[in-house]
Structures are given as C-alpha cells and as structure tokens.
Amino acid sequence: xxxxxxxxxxxxxxxxxxxxxxxxxxSSVPPYLFWYVQYPNQGLQLLLKYTSxxxxxxxxxxxxxxFKKSETSFHLTKPxxxxxxxxxxxxxxxxALDGNKLVFGAGTILRVKS
Amino acid sequence: KAGVTQxxxxxxxxxxxxxxxxxxxxxxxxxVSWYQQTPGQGLQFLFEYFSETQRNKGNFPGRFSGRxxxxxxxxxxxxTLELGDSALYLCASSPMTGTTGExxxxxxxxxxxx
Numbered sequence: 751x752x753x754x755x756x757x758x759x760x761x762x763x764x765x766x767x768x769x770x771x772x773x774x775x776x777s778s779v780p781p782y783l784f785w786y787v788q789y790p791n792q793g794l795q796l797l798l799k800y801t802s803x804x805x806x807x808x809x810x811x812x813x814x815x816x817f818k819k820s821e822t823s824f825h826l827t828k829p830x831x832x833x834x835x836x837x838x839x840x841x842x843x844x845x846a847l848d849g850n851k852l853v854f855g856a857g858t859i860l861r862v863k864s
Numbered sequence: 865k866a867g868v869t870q871x872x873x874x875x876x877x878x879x880x881x882x883x884x885x886x887x888x889x890x891x892x893x894x895x896v897s898w899y900q901q902t903p904g905q906g907l908q909f910l911f912e913y914f915s916e917t918q919r920n921k922g923n924f925p926g927r928f929s930g931r932x933x934x935x936x937x938x939x940x941x942x943x944t945l946e947l948g949d950s951a952l953y954l955c956a957s958s959p960m961t962g963t964t965g966e967x968x969x970x971x972x973x974x975x976x977x978x
Contacts, residue, residue, distance in 0.1 A: 786969075793868070793954055793969030840907065849919045849961040850897050854907035 752777040752843045756855035764863045769813075769828040771858050773841030776822065783824045784842040784852065785815055794840065800824060811835070836862045866891065868957050868970035876976045882943040885973045889936050889957030895919070896938040897967065898930060901952040910953075913938055914961040942975075950977045 757772040775781060782801050786794040798809025805817040815826045824841060838859045842852040869888040877883050889896050898910040909922040913932035930940040936957075942949055952974050956967040 791971070793971045794956075794967075795969070796966045799966065842907075847962070849912050849914065850895050850956070850958050850967060851909045851912060851920045851922070852897075852899075852907075852967065853909070854899075856906045 752781055752845060752853050754841050754843050754853055754855035756839075756841050756858050758858055759856065760859045760861065762861040762863060763831045765833055766830050769826070769831045769835065769860065771826040771839050771841075771860065773815075773824045773826065773855060774822050775824060775841070775843045777843060777845070779845060781843045781845060783815075783817060784844070785809065785813070785824075785826050786840045786842060786854075788838045788840065788857075790837075797826070797839075831860075831862045833862050833864065836860055868955055868968050870953075870955050870970035870973050872973060873971065874974050874976075876978060877945050878978050879945055879947060881945050882941060883945060883975060884939055884941045885953055885955075885975075887938045887940075887955030887957075887970060889938070889955075890968055893957035893959050893968070894936055895958040895961040896932055896936065897956045897958070898938070898940050899954045899956065900924075901954055901972070902950070907954075910940065912961065919961055945977045947977050950975060 753776045755774045784799045785797040798807045800817045808814045841855040871886045895914045897912040911921045912919040916932045927943045932938045952972040954972045956969045
C-alpha cells in the first residue's frame with residue numbers, strides 16, 4: 751500500500767525567503783504525486799501533479815516540485831515566499847488502479863513572517 | 865462555471881443520530897469522491913462514485929455509506945453517530961476516474977457530534 755510522509759508539521763519562513771516543504775512517498779508501483787493547498791475554512795486546491803512525464807513539475811503561484819525516484823521524494827519549493835502563501839499544504843499519492851483515491855500526508859502548515 | 869457545492873456547510877448532531885450530506889459536482893463531472901478530515905487522522909478517503917457505481921471504498925465502518933444519482937450528485941450518510949465522527953467532510957469531483965486528473969474540492973461540511 752502506498753503512503754506519504756511530510757517532514758515537519760509546521761514550517762516558518764520570512765517573506766521573500768525560499769520555501770521548502772518535504773514529502774517522501776512509499777509505493778510498490780510508480781505513483782502519481784500531488785501537492786494540494788488548503789486555506790482556512792476552504793477546500794483543497796491542486797498546486798501541481800506528477801504523472802510520469804517531466805520530473806520537474808511547475809504549478810500555480812510560482813510553486814514547483816521535483817520527483818526523485820532514487821530518494822522517493824517529491825519536495826515542494828518556491829523561490830520567494832509571499833504572505834499569501836500562508837496555508838496548509840498536503841502531499842498526496844495515488845495509483846491509476848485506485849481510481850481517484852488519494853492517500854494524503856499529514857500536512858504542513860506554512861507560516862510566512864513579515 | 866460553478867464549483868463543487870456541499871450542503872449543509874455546518875451542522876450539529878448528537879450521538880446516535882444519523883446525518884446526510886450532499887454534494888453537487890461541477891457540471892459534466894461524473895466522479896465524486898468523499899474524504900474525512902480530522903485533526904488526529906488527517907485526510908482519509910471514504911469512497912468514490914463514478915456513474916452511480918461505487919468505484920472504491922476506504923477503511924471506514926459500515927455506518928458510512930454513500931450513493932450517486934443519475935445527475936452525478938452524491939450523498940453520504942453516517943448512521944448512529946459517534947463523537948469521533950466530528951470532522952470536516954470534503955467532496956471532490958472529477959470528469960473521469962483513474963486518469964490522475966485534478967480533483968476539484970468543495971468547501972466541506974463541518975459536522976459536530978455532541
């Protein structure tokens with residue numbers, strides 16, 4: 751069964767600093783990987799997804815993630831944090847055979863300091 | 865284009881009661897998935913419906929059930945409510961299933977069980 755581990759339940763960065771949110775996955779077959787963002791009292795919004803095409807994936811709002819099979823990682827980065835990036839971020843994995851079932855990590859709350 | 869609509873947004877029930885939550889997917893979307901979000905367990909997959917058929921089911925007791933109608937609207941029901949059922953229930957829709965496409969989430973129904 752697949753699983754996702756997000757390192758760090760809380761990450762704090764200064765405005766303008768690099769954002770790095772870590773995600774490691776476990777899967778017996780090549781997975782599909784996703785990053786979602788959740789703002790307070792809202793649902794989840796897809797930031798980006800990896801589906802076995804390019805290993806460097808660019809998403810919305812300046813975020814990108816790199817799929818590293820050897821490290822079983824899919825870390826999310828953004829060169830320069832903005833106050834509006836403060837939210838909770840979830841890494842998720844799915845298998846095509848499982849339909850639209852996503853297995854989510856525990857989430858990382860990003861705080862951006864001015 | 866209207867997004868995913870979930871009703872009600874907030875509700876309070878007492879132990880032993882039952883509850884029905886409704887989800888209207890984006891027009892043209894045939895897949896509807898349900899997730900439970902709690903502080904302790906995070907985001908957990910409940911089930912997915914595609915073309916009125918349950919496509920996949922998570923590891924929840926039989927008290928949790930769902931269905932999908934011919935217009936793709938979906939309902940989930942929880943019978944004999946327990947305190948631990950207090951959660952944000954998120955619905956997500958997608959045009960198809962198993963294509964690793966983006967899931968579009970609603971804002972959720974927040975259930976409090978007293």
